[in-house]
Amino acid sequence: MSSQPQHGSASDDAVELIFLGTGTSSGLPHVDCLTAPPDATPCHTCLSTLKPEGKKNFRRNTSAVLRVNGRDGNKRTIVIDVGKTFQAAALEWFPKYGLRRIDAVLITHAHADAMNGLDDLRGWTLRAAIQPYVDVYASQATFAEVLRSFPYLVSKEYASGGGDVRIAVEFLIYSLHSSSQVPDFKWHIIDDRVPFEIDDTGIEITPFSGSGAVTPLHPKESSGIDGNTIHPYLCFGFKIQDAVVYLSDVSHITEDTWEFLERSSNGSGSRKPLPVLVLDCLRLAPHTSHLGLKESIAMARRFHAKRTYLTGFGHEVSHEEYVAIGEAVGGKKDHLTNATSNVQRGVKMIEEGEAIWVRPAYDGLRVSVQNDGDTIHDEAYDE
Secondary structure, three states, rough: OOOOOOOOOOOEEEEEEEEEEEEEOOOOOHHHHHOOOOOOOOOOOHHHHHHHHHHHHHHHHHHHEEEOOOOOOOEEEEEEEOOHHHHHHHHHHHHHHOOOOOOOEOOOOOOHHHHHOOOHHHHHHHOOOOOOOEEEEEEEHHHHHHHHHOOHHOOOOOOOOOOOOOOOHHHHHOOOOOOOOOOOEEEEEOOOOOOOOOOOOEEEEEEEEEEEOOOOHHHHHOOOOOOOOOOEEEEEEEEOOOOOOEHHEEEEEEHHHHHHHHHHOOOOOOOOOOOEEEOOOOOOOOOOOOOHHHHHHHHHHHHHOOEEEOOEEEOOOHHHHHHHHHHHHOOOOOOOOOOHHHHHHHHOOOOOOOOOEEOOOOOOOOOEEEOOOEEEEEEOOOO
């Protein structure tokens, strides 16, 4: 992959989607796989990252950036999730794609792989190096977790637009650092299924909730809840304009959310297919807080997007194996004779259904959607 900046190679009339990370919370490769003793079963996915041809198996925390035209014709840069590996991802992909200013950060949920890189945004705001502050959009629950975990990241002017912050102001006394040492944010509280606009640009984002499941980290804070019991948590998905739906870290979408999404796509009753869907897929097997392959494909078929890019992978299946499985979902099966056991298992898990376009995303992949939504281009899978 070329190290030269490529920010002039995509159409100026396109919505651009760039994957900053496509791995699960631990990222890939795993240190235990790279340092395993000789008698251990080798992890082919992780070991492949030691060679140039395995670069697509190197995956940071799930994250993406979109560049979208505002009503004034200028592109705005919107980042989804800033996890533990955001700084490294930004250092690699921002220069390559000519990215600099961040106009909005959207946080899907309050886990480390989605928000622990907030502190790294000081590189943008300290002494207004790039911009005086960053606008951050999050649910009330996520904001509360940031306040609890990183109180110094909440500035005195901690809410603007998108709804009122319903947390007592006196909690702000926990600020631990001077304003010259930490990033400066303008916080926006957003609500499920309530569209919001990015700073009067005409760019509309619609958050909607999917759910995973997790054992509470602080069970004593919820009277009567067993700390060993699995409970649902909510993770925002985002619909950006009518071009992209981004949905990571989920294992379920409720039926009323499906109905909302279908209504919002129908307009006058003539539904136009969604151009691009970005969808969670941890591994072949199901998981309490992530979609497995079978569930991902079933959900992708229901979304009926022109292209579905899977993300959030663990190390159980390699990039090339996911490519082969995606081709099979699209109806191409002549390549399965000599397929790996992972591919064969994956294909068997997928129920019969509509042939759709599905491929694995990888770190650094750029996808371009034209304004009419009919033309989609990426730098890996176009024939």
